[in-house]
Amino acid sequence: MKILVTGGTGYIGSHTVVELLKDGYEVEILDNLANSKASVVDVIEELTGIKPKFHQVDLLDKEATKKVMQEGGFDAVIHFAGLKAVAESVEQPLRYYENNIIGTLNLLAAMKDAGVKRLVFSSSATVYGDPGKNAYTEDLPTGQNIASPYGKTKYMIEEILKDEAVADPEFEVMLLRYFNPIGAHESGKLGEDPNGRPNNLMPIIMKVAKGEYPELSVYGNDYPTKDGTCVRDYIHVVDLAKGHLAALKNMKPGVKIYNLGSGKGTSVLEMIAAFEKASGEKLPYKIAERRAGDLPEFYAVPTKALEELGWKTELTIEDAMNDTIKYLNNF
Numbered sequence: 024m025k026i027l028v029t030g031g032t033g034y035i036g037s038h039t040v041v042e043l044l045k046d047g048y049e050v051e052i053l054d055n056l057a058n059s060k061a062s063v064v065d066v067i068e069e070l071t072g073i074k075p076k077f078h079q080v081d082l083l084d085k086e087a088t089k090k091v092m093q094e095g096g097f098d099a100v101i102h103f104a105g106l107k108a109v110a111e112s113v114e115q116p117l118r119y120y121e122n123n124i125i126g127t128l129n130l131l132a133a134m135k136d137a138g139v140k141r142l143v144f145s146s147s148a149t150v151y152g153d154p155g156k157n158a159y160t161e162d163l164p165t166g167q168n169i170a171s172p173y174g175k176t177k178y179m180i181e182e183i184l185k186d187e188a189v190a191d192p193e194f195e196v197m198l199l200r201y202f203n204p205i206g207a208h209e210s211g212k213l214g215e216d217p218n219g220r221p222n223n224l225m226p227i228i229m230k231v232a233k234g235e236y237p238e239l240s241v242y243g244n245d246y247p248t249k250d251g252t253c254v255r256d257y258i259h260v261v262d263l264a265k266g267h268l269a270a271l272k273n274m275k276p277g278v279k280i281y282n283l284g285s286g287k288g289t290s291v292l293e294m295i296a297a298f299e300k301a302s303g304e305k306l307p308y309k310i311a312e313r314r315a316g317d318l319p320e321f322y323a324v325p326t327k328a329l330e331e332l333g334w335k336t337e338l339t340i341e342d343a344m345n346d347t348i349k350y351l352n353n354f
């Protein structure tokens with residue numbers, strides 16, 4: 024099978040390209056390098072022995088996107104490309120709606136033109152909004168009280184894809200709702216290297232460890248959780264990458280929806296302790312005010328992915344910390 028991976032030089036995309044190539048898929052990458060570097064393609068070659076064809080194309084460029092799709096002869100598309108910084112999306116909602124939604128519409132138009140009927144979409148647990156419970160199953164309602172324009176783009180794209188699947192009964196769509204991806208490739212050569220100011224825990228921990236930030240702010244320690252700090256479901260990025268292969272192997276006409284998470288909740292303080300244990304160094308932190316929009320606790324119920332895709336996480340938080348430290352030591 025030949026796969027187009029949009030956003031394939033990004034964090035999750037690059038790890039997925041490695042797993043696809045290792046499994047014998049033919050891959051091409053489309054990315055505008057808004058949040059990644061072209062050199063990632065060389066690292067992919069170093070890790071797999073195969074250099075995927077790279078198209079530096081913006082999905083907002085409808086004609087260029089169509090050309091890639093027409094010439095590629097793809098069997099499926101995995102669509103990672105998008106802007107993802109939650110706080111930035113609150114400051115620049117129009118940019119997020121334009122990039123994520125128009126970009127996806129252009130991709131869908133190009134797929135339609137070229138007769139490509141299979142799409143795996145990077146969605147997010149954020150589409151559940153604030154569902155009033157901590158354990159998220161795929162049948163919970165979505166779209167209510169989503170805290171950011173970023174999250175709303177994911178919800179809106181899910182709805183667009185559901186509508187298209189009604190209109191075209193041959194369209195095969197997988198909506199994969201990721202929980203919190205962390206970690207790096209075990210070689211330490213691929214990892215998360217965001218441009219700009221991150222607002223996810225792990226990239227901030229990495230910046231503190233590198234000395235770029237003096238300390239980590241823990242936003243709130245009086246939540247109703249095991250130690251008062253927020254609890255999330257962290258998933259190793261290589262497990263997440265493998266979830267995409269499981270999805271590709273189980274595609275059928277219509278829309279299928281899966282949570283990709285570990286099913287376990289880990290608090291911010293537990294994450295700090297795990298990083299300190301793996302690195303052997305203290306991570307300076309302070310307790311700060313709660314952040315608007317943060318839910319106290321949520322985690323995936325990942326049983327549907329296990330039962331229907333035969334996929335579950337295999338790597339631990341400790342693995343993720345060790346791999347992150349290898350990556351940090353390389354850069």
Ligand SMILES: NC(=O)c1ccc[n+]([C@@H]2O[C@H](COP(=O)([O-])OP(=O)(O)OC[C@H]3O[C@@H](n4cnc5c(N)ncnc54)[C@H](O)[C@@H]3O)[C@@H](O)[C@H]2O)c1
Nearest residue numbers: 030033034035055056057058059081082104105107145147
């Ligand atoms: N990392 C997370 O915590 C998380 C959680 C849930 C969902 N997701 C989603 O997974 C996907 C991948 O996330 P990531 O963490 O790898 O992010 P990333 O920023 O590392 O990768 C996204 C890639 O898309 C590219 N891109 C953005 N806009 C583009 C456009 N208009 N045209 C072409 N390329 C474009 C960027 O340059 C980048 O390489 C995103 O859609 C993200 O929203 C991420």
